[in-house]
Amino acid sequence: DGGITQSPKYLFRKEGQNVTLSCEQNLNHDAMYWYRQDPGQGLRLIYYSQIVNDFQKGDIAEGYSVSREKKESFPLTVTSAQKNPTAFYLCASSIDKNQPQHFGDGTRLSIL
Amino acid sequence: GDSVTQMEGPVTLSEEAFLTINCTYTATGYPSLFWYVQYPGEGLQLLLKATKADDKGSNKGFEATYRKETTSFHLEKGSVQVSDSAVYFCALSGSGGSYIPTFGRGTSLIVHP
Numbered sequence: 001d002g003g004i005t006q007s008p009k010y011l012f013r014k015e016g017q018n019v020t021l022s023c024e025q026n027l028n029h030d031a032m033y034w035y036r037q038d039p040g041q042g043l044r045l046i047y048y049s050q051i052v053n054d055f056q057k058g059d060i061a062e063g064y065s066v067s068r069e070k071k072e073s074f075p076l077t078v079t080s081a082q083k084n085p086t087a088f089y090l091c092a093s094s095i096d097k098n099q100p101q102h103f104g105d106g107t108r109l110s111i112l
Numbered sequence: 113g114d115s116v117t118q119m120e121g122p123v124t125l126s127e128e129a130f131l132t133i134n135c136t137y138t139a140t141g142y143p144s145l146f147w148y149v150q151y152p153g154e155g156l157q158l159l160l161k162a163t164k165a166d167d168k169g170s171n172k173g174f175e176a177t178y179r180k181e182t183t184s185f186h187l188e189k190g191s192v193q194v195s196d197s198a199v200y201f202c203a204l205s206g207s208g209g210s211y212i213p214t215f216g217r218g219t220s221l222i223v224h225p
Contacts, residue, residue: 006155029118031211042201043156050211058212090155094213098144098163098206101213103155 003025006091011029013078013085021076021107023091032074032094033101036060043090049074060109078109086110114207116141118200118216125192125223133187133219135176135202143207145169145178146187150218151197159200161186197223 004025013019025032031050035043045058047069063082068074076091077084088108092101119134123150137145148156162178162185166176169176174189185202199220205213 004155043215045212050213063117092156094205094211097209097211100144100146100148100161100205101156103148103157105155106153108153 001066004091004093004108005103006089008107009105011107011109012110014112016080018077018079019109021078021089021091021109023074023076024103025074025102026072027093027095027102028071029093029095029102030071031094032068032098033094034058034066034074035060035090035092036075037040037088037106046076046089048055057096114143114204114210114214114215115215116202116204118202118219121199121218121220123219125221127194127222127223127225128191130185131189131192131196131221133200133202133221135185135216137183137185137202137204137214139183139207139208139209139214142180143204145176146205146213147176147185147187147204148201148203148215149173150201152198156201161170167222192221194223194224194225197221208224 007022033048035045047066049055065077091104142158147159160171165180199218202216
């Protein structure tokens with residue numbers, strides 16, 4: 001079955017450490033997205049990519065970085081510059097702007 | 113810019129009660145409208161969609177009609193179950209040609225037996 005796979009499900013970060021969250025899709029979707037969700041809150045867009053080798057900042061990109069070297073993959077790095085990284089991170093993809101997004105099951109990041 | 117406004121939760125109902133979750137939007141052009149559902153610890157799942165005015169999306173007993181005159185897309189279900197307890201998000205996309213969807217803040221639904 002096609003879908004989006006996020007890994008790991010749980011991740012712990014030490015002070016001063018960068019961590020990378022994986023997102024892989026086999027839906028052949030061009031567009032991919034990263035969102036942050038805090039408890040009881042909605043979704044906030046971190047980065048998005050409409051096509052391979054291109055990506056744009058969302059509303060809260062500071063302290064995060066991404067790459068889009070392959071259509072299937074859109075990893076997110078949470079850098080040490082992100083001072084409050086504890087949150088639930090969701091990756092999504094869509095085939096075009098008028099179609100719904102498909103979401104992964106999320107990665108929960110915590111601070112050690 | 114675009115925006116989506118949902119009623120604040122939590123919405124607490126008894127099993128078999130009627131559900132309405134209000135959603136209104138502002139957008140340029142003719143966006144597509146969606147309802148997503150999120151169960152605890154999981155990602156969002158598409159519940160239903162409508163792509164043009166007067167379209168009715170439906171799935172698993174849930175319905176919503178795209179009302180352009182009132183810029184609304186209210187979610188309804190005639191008889192809720194305990195298993196419907198989740199957070200529901202209203203969203204739009206495709207407004208003005210943008211690839212960035214706009215989500216509401218989500219409405220938590222709690223259904224008691």
